[in-house]
Amino acid sequence: MRRFAIVASQAPASGTFSLNDLPGSGRMDLICRNIGSALLLSHGIRNGTEAIVHLLGGPGKPRRVRFRADGIIGLRPDERSIAGRMKNVIEQPLPPIGIWKEVSPGISQSGGGLRSTLNEWSTDGVVIYQLDKRGPSLDYLHEIPPNVGFLVGDHRRLEVPSGDFDISLLSVGENWLLGSACISIVHHWLDSHLGNPSSLL
Secondary structure, eight states: OEEEEEEEEEEESSSOOOTTOSTTTTSHHHHHHHHHHHHEETTEEOTTEEEEEEEEESSSSOEEEEEETTTOOSOOSSHHHHHHHHHHHHTSOOOOBTOOEEEETTEEEEEOOHHHHHHHHHHTTOEEEEEOTTSOBGGGOSSOOSSEEEEEOOSSOOOOOOSSOOEEEEBSOSSOOOHHHHHHHHHHHHHHHTTOGGGGO
């Protein structure tokens, strides 16, 4: 499975936000683009993919919203539609950390921040990469792990919590790119080199 941990440093974790002002709602517009890039193809869903959005802003404790392509229904590519799904989630009570509660088919929520996700991924044997221009190129991957996760930030520099996590840096280019563009590049590279990732080395 391909997994993306999307960090929304200023998006509200609880309460509500205006669908008419997504940029002013903790850059929810960027977050929704990331979700779409992770899960959607031109005419359907990219199976075997998961996106966990970490809502760290606003009042209340951090919240995680997990989108799993396998089982999700009616997810449309426009930002407003995806934001509507997010809005519905944050208006509900926050589950305890480590307890995933299904909100609708393919969408569930839990308490906790990025550290909680990293702990879960490490337990599940996920190979973790942080997308960062300071890392080696994607071509560095000699093998494509069957269970791989990528950390993606928003408009602010991604701060990874300290801990006993095995995280490698990977770069998709020399410039700082939008998270949605980074996710699309990762998908394209993995799709193109699945089974023979070292062909460009």
